[in-house]
Amino acid sequence: MNSADLILSGETLTACPSGALFWPRERMLVVSDLHLGKSERIARRGGGLLPPYDTLETLTRLQSDIQALRPETVLCLGDSFDDVAAAEALDDSHRDTVQRLQAGRRWLWVEGNHDPGPIDLGGTHLAEFRAGALVFRHIATPGETSGEVSGHYHPKACLRAVRRPCFLTDDQKLIMPAYGAYTGGLAWTTPVLRSLLADRATAFLTGRKVLAVPVPRTA
Template sequence: MTSYTFDFAGQRLEARAAGTLYWPARGWLIVADMHLGKSERMARRGGALLPPYETEATLERLEAEIAATLPSVVVSLGDAFDDDAAGRGLDDAVCARISALAQGRRWVWVSGNHDPGAICPRLPGTDVAELRDGLVLRHEAGQGPDVSGHYHPCLHLAGQRRRCFMVGRDHLILPAFGAYTGGLETTSPTLAALVPHGIAIACGQRALAVPIGATPRRRLA
């Protein structure tokens, strides 16, 4: 079970175990909150010098997702870059790697709150504020039904914290794909308000669906 198939807003979609969303009818691969360049941004601001490998790690995983789904369109659902400066300051090698990934397919950058500006000219693809094409795709959940990222949802399953998708009536919220991204519990007031009922699909080795709301939570010993 490397993916979990479900219906949202009249479309059949696949939540993949690695944390991307695949839309088979269109051949779209959607990825949210990669936060590339996060460690560099922290260093620039005089903060901690985190291991500078998260862009490498995130791209490796993205390459694997694209190789597995061979999408015709890749949509980055905002916060692809930890800030606009990080987006512009990418290594040439990283730009080349993304360009190689974009070969033979369309690439759309939806802007997020971390990267509201125009996309770096060295990168392929177009940037948009939001995308309306069968589904509404935007960075932060708005008037539903829409597909969004931004909140980095996660949950606890069998004693482990996992990133997850949240699927409700009005909103489908993607997990953060970036290596150095934190998470907000699905039970937090903000997320519970957006998706009071529905399912969460936990990422990891396998995509595992669990209900949101309704049932009491139990744990394995």
């Protein structure tokens, strides 16, 4: 699968090429910032018309990860939908896909700033989730230094003029890349990201093969 293992607060986690995170001991798959329905939300608010295939592409990738890893739990780490109306407007075929993926496993929705409340789509809705030494929340808490997994910032690394979504970690905190097909992101050296991590941090770049590289302090 061309993935890479990392250690966070003593737990071994696997960074997947897709941008998903797998916790083997808990049989848990974590994905952040799916932003399902983004093209619909942009059109609804009078923005440009994007090809309406982002939700299909994101769910297809998620289905592939679930088929490959067979998780017992799937945790969606906030901003699973681009807004609450996008969740309500989800196409029936996409709703059916989500419900098929939920069947036979625990499904957790952690709330994000784009989807700050329950949606009518099965699963359990939480403000955050704790398991063992780890805590999962949408936005990193400044000053918390041990075992936090978060999303929200959509970090991207730039190497040789190529930008790739990436995981950022200092072995105590982990910030996940956006999983959704239509998502921008912040440069890995953006002050808000570097302020959340220790001076010595590592990026795990997604793509065909996960690549670990040190995070520079400045751009």
